[in-house]
Amino acid sequence: MAINARIRxxxxxxxxxxxxxxFLMSAGPLTKEILTSVxxxxxxxxxxxxxxxxxxxxxxxxxxxxxxxxxxxxxxxxIKISRNRDAATNMERERNALRKLRSDPRLIxxxxxxxxxxxxxxxxxxxxxxxxxxxxxxxxxxxxDPTRCARMQTAAxxxxxxxxxxxxxxVTVDRALTARWVDGPLRQILELGSSYPRIARQAxxxxxxxxxxxxxxxxxxxxxxxxxxxxxxxxxxxxxDGRSVTGLVDWDLSAPDELPVLDAMQLLIxxxxxxxxxxxxxxxxxxxxxxxxxAGEVDSLMFAQSRLGGDxxxxxxxxxxxxxxxxxxxxxxxxxxxxxxxxxxxxxEAVLESLSGAERVA
Numbered sequence: 001m002a003i004n005a006r007i008r009x010x011x012x013x014x015x016x017x018x019x020x021x022x023f024l025m026s027a028g029p030l031t032k033e034i035l036t037s038v039x040x041x042x043x044x045x046x047x048x049x050x051x052x053x054x055x056x057x058x059x060x061x062x063x064x065x066x067x068x069x070x071x072x073x074x075x076x077x078x079i080k081i082s083r084n085r086d087a088a089t090n091m092e093r094e095r096n097a098l099r100k101l102r103s104d105p106r107l108i109x110x111x112x113x114x115x116x117x118x119x120x121x122x123x124x125x126x127x128x129x130x131x132x133x134x135x136x137x138x139x140x141x142x143x144x145d146p147t148r149c150a151r152m153q154t155a156a157x158x159x160x161x162x163x164x165x166x167x168x169x170x171v172t173v174d175r176a177l178t179a180r181w182v183d184g185p186l187r188q189i190l191e192l193g194s195s196y197p198r199i200a201r202q203a204x205x206x207x208x209x210x211x212x213x214x215x216x217x218x219x220x221x222x223x224x225x226x227x228x229x230x231x232x233x234x235x236x237x238x239x240x241d242g243r244s245v246t247g248l249v250d251w252d253l254s255a256p257d258e259l260p261v262l263d264a265m266q267l268l269i270x271x272x273x274x275x276x277x278x279x280x281x282x283x284x285x286x287x288x289x290x291x292x293x294x295a296g297e298v299d300s301l302m303f304a305q306s307r308l309g310g311d312x313x314x315x316x317x318x319x320x321x322x323x324x325x326x327x328x329x330x331x332x333x334x335x336x337x338x339x340x341x342x343x344x345x346x347x348x349e350a351v352l353e354s355l356s357g358a359e360r361v362a
Contacts, residue, residue, distance in 0.1 A: 033123050050067045061090075061336070114248065156238070161260075164226070189352075192331075199352060225258065228251065265319065288320075
């Protein structure tokens with residue numbers, strides 16, 4: 001099994017390198033066109049002369065590249081280029097989310113870590129979004145150093161706790177909320193059953209899971225807040241020592257009136273996924289089986305939840321809700337995921353096999 005997992009990882013890395021090479025060869029000139037179009041009347045010093053500093057990521061949906069003046073070692077801006085219609089929609093969703101965040105006077109303390117938009121437009125059939133580059137290092141670079149990783153984890157949880165505290169309100173969980181948190185994601189997963197028989201066979205298990213989660217949430221007085229929604233280490237920029245967060249990026253999955261604990265859960269799971277070079281499914285199975293997190297990580301999760309008061313979410317409930325939101329978000333973001341048999345097998349089918357005990361979510 002370990003060898004097979006390593007082979008799959010190597011294949012994924014090869015595809016990533018292949019996509020980067022394809023971008024450099026075929027879409028590289030697009031960068032120059034975008035920079036030239038940005039140059040008129042926005043006060044930016046000669047963006048038409050900027051060069052690519054590094055490719056942040058390239059996948060089937062979008063390319064993200066850092067650019068800046070040729071004489072500077074640092075990036076001045078980040079360009080996101082859509083490679084399909086879904087990616088363009090997600091980029092526009094992020095623009096709208098950031099506009100709301102930056103215009104909310106309550107969030108003034110967070111403005112310095114939010115990406116500011118420089119330009120938005122279309123070249124050919126591809127949308128692009130240019131944002132100011134934020135300082136700091138990718139939090140994933142600190143995960144191999146226990147001391148710096150611990151500092152980063154604390155700083156990240158403190159920062160997102162501020163976002164949650166500012167936007168928090170206490171509500172009585174009603175059917176509208178459980179429909180959004182539970183019923184909607186379950187429906188999306190069930191729809192996969194038309195293409196994946198293993199999922200179709202778990203319809204009753206999914207129904208039990210939905211009933212158990214709804215029963216555990218309905219009628220409780222809980223704190224809801226604005227969720228980042230993709231609080232993964234790769235979306236967090238920090239100082240090299242890990243003590244401070246300098247940037248939070250990729251806000252396309254943010255949403256109001258969500259359970260704050262899901263951001264904390266996603267961060268802790270994300271740290272494990274990067275270290276293990278694994279998918280979400282195996283991590284969720286380990287957590288549901290009572291493993292996966294250290295005692296200290298569980299304490300951090302519970303502390304993050306207790307800060308805001310209200311009724312808490314049980315650990316297993318939080319695991320299931322994080323899984324549901326992640327799967328549903330990916331299926332919504334791109335049709336690619338519903339066609340990606342390996343992704344479905346690792347992250348959906350494998351988890352569904354544990355549903356025989358799903359009624360014990362608390």
